Amino acid sequence: xxxxxxxxxxxxxxxxxxxxxxxxxxxxxxxxxxxxxxxxxxxxxxxxxxxxxxxxxxxxxxxxxxxxxxxxxxxxxxxxxxxxxxxxxxxxxxxxxxxxxxxxxxxxxxxxxxxxxxxxxxxxxxxxxxxxxxxxxxxxxxxxxxxxxxxxxxxxxxxxxxxxxxxxxxxxxxxxxxxxxxxxxxxxxxxxxxxxxx
Amino acid sequence: xxxxxxxxxxxxxxxxxxxxxxxxxxxxxxxxxxxxxxxxxxxxxxxxxxxxxxxxxxxxxxxxxxxxxxxxxxxxxxxxxxxxxxxxxxxxxxxxxxxxxxxxxxxxxxxxxxxxxxxxxxxxxxxxxxxxxxxxxxxxxxxxxxxxxxxxxxxxxxxxxxxxxxxxxxxxxxxxxxxxxxxxxxxxxxxxxxxxxx
DNA sequence: TATTTGTAAGTAAATAATCATTTACTTACT
DNA sequence: AGTAAGTAAATGATTATTTACTTACAAATA
Numbered sequence: 342x343x344x345x346x347x348x349x350x351x352x353x354x355x356x357x358x359x360x361x362x363x364x365x366x367x368x369x370x371x372x373x374x375x376x377x378x379x380x381x382x383x384x385x386x387x388x389x390x391x392x393x394x395x396x397x398x399x400x401x402x403x404x405x406x407x408x409x410x411x412x413x414x415x416x417x418x419x420x421x422x423x424x425x426x427x428x429x430x431x432x433x434x435x436x437x438x439x440x441x442x443x444x445x446x447x448x449x450x451x452x453x454x455x456x457x458x459x460x461x462x463x464x465x466x467x468x469x470x471x472x473x474x475x476x477x478x479x480x481x482x483x484x485x486x487x488x489x490x491x492x493x494x495x496x497x498x499x500x501x502x503x504x505x506x507x508x509x510x511x512x513x514x515x516x517x518x519x520x521x522x523x524x525x526x527x528x529x530x531x532x533x534x535x536x537x538x539x
Numbered sequence: 540x541x542x543x544x545x546x547x548x549x550x551x552x553x554x555x556x557x558x559x560x561x562x563x564x565x566x567x568x569x570x571x572x573x574x575x576x577x578x579x580x581x582x583x584x585x586x587x588x589x590x591x592x593x594x595x596x597x598x599x600x601x602x603x604x605x606x607x608x609x610x611x612x613x614x615x616x617x618x619x620x621x622x623x624x625x626x627x628x629x630x631x632x633x634x635x636x637x638x639x640x641x642x643x644x645x646x647x648x649x650x651x652x653x654x655x656x657x658x659x660x661x662x663x664x665x666x667x668x669x670x671x672x673x674x675x676x677x678x679x680x681x682x683x684x685x686x687x688x689x690x691x692x693x694x695x696x697x698x699x700x701x702x703x704x705x706x707x708x709x710x711x712x713x714x715x716x717x718x719x720x721x722x723x724x725x726x727x728x729x730x731x732x733x734x735x736x737x
Numbered sequence: 738t739a740t741t742t743g744t745a746a747g748t749a750a751a752t753a754a755t756c757a758t759t760t761a762c763t764t765a766c767t
Numbered sequence: 768a769g770t771a772a773g774t775a776a777a778t779g780a781t782t783a784t785t786t787a788c789t790t791a792c793a794a795a796t797a
């Protein structure tokens with residue numbers, strides 16, 4: 342039996358992300374993808390049921406899971422609040438800086454109904470958002486360090502500025518000077534932390 | 540000469556926004572739109588050059604401009620910082636609560652390259668983001684009330700949580716209980732303000 | 738006042754391109 | 768030698784946009 346060529350599988354994913362980042366999700370077609378990956382359209386259908394299946398797997402496996410893993414690196418739920426949030430911010434920043442394509446698809450997750458559905462299902466399955474972060478926040482609510490908000494609200498307050506600053510980072514990459522550095526990011530992080538403390 | 544039927548023009552815009560909100564931008568087709576609006580596809584092309592022109596005008600005129608107008612209602616640049624930010628948050632909340640369709644297209648503006656380009660062009664043209672808000676922030680930087688960040692950074696810190704909470708509001712509308720009320724929103728706004736104060 | 742007329746608005750149906758997916762076949766490995 | 772992986776080319780549906788025609792009205796004419 343002829344064995345699977347794993348390089349082709351990876352090429353499909355990498356080039357799909359690339360097309361989405363450069364031309365938009367609405368301009369990704371199976372035939373364009375096949376051509377760019379130097380394979381036959383049929384090959385994509387050996388690895389994925391259909392376009393929807395490809396997109397959902399791309400979103401969940403290449404974007405959400407990879408981001409989760411990167412952001413939780415060296416993070417423990419019993420860290421000091423300020424230290425923990427800074428760790429999460431810097432991990433997220435480092436990850437997306439090197440994975441702009443994943444960042445773009447993640448942004449599509451907020452608008453495209455298809456990806457949104459996939460996101461909500463994953464969130465529900467794994468007990469809302471990133472387990473260790475939830476435990477970390479609960480711990481600090483109980484300890485009285487921070488305000489007691491619903492965790493969906495906490496996520497919005499603590500991490501949506503990071504995502505927005507990430508967008509700015511990429512925008513400013515095409516301009517003469519970059520305003521989002523690790524230093525300014527940490528100042529922003531300080532502001533967000535200060536707002537959450539009791 | 541036969542006069543333009545303005546109702547048809549409005550139907551095109553309203554129903555386009557509706558389809559985008561319910562089925563996604565990627566599922567809006569000219570023929571589907573024409574059918575839903577009870578007109579001929581040709582009629583759309585009398586009012587818009589092509590699909591791109593329609594989408595960009597929809598985004599700029601029905602979403603960005605309408606949002607800007609709504610958010611600046613009763614806002615003056617010389618307001619007290621906390622009072623001003625709360626006004627902007629509550630205006631934004633009230634607007635999007637009643638304009639979910641516009642909110643969805645606004646979110647697409649962050650991912651779709653087409654809309655993103657349109658957004659940046661508009662931003663540049665009108666001197667970055669919403670004039671009175673910039674003056675307001677500059678005033679408070681000079682007065683020493685708040686930290687001195689680049690205005691793109693200030694926007695991320697002050698308003699991205701609101702947009703994220705808006706998303707949560709719509710998510711929770713389909714669940715048993717709503718966690719985003721005007722009360723919780725104001726508490727969040729307080730946290731954001733506290734983080735920005737010197 | 739009543740009727741004609743010029744013209745942009747509007748329609749139904751066609752067009753050509755492009756799409757996701759499949760068919761019929763070939764290849765490469767166990 | 769058997770079989771899943773892979774290919775090139777086709778299929779039928781759907782797409783944005785256009786063609787060829789009709790309609791409705793304001794202004795000009797009688």
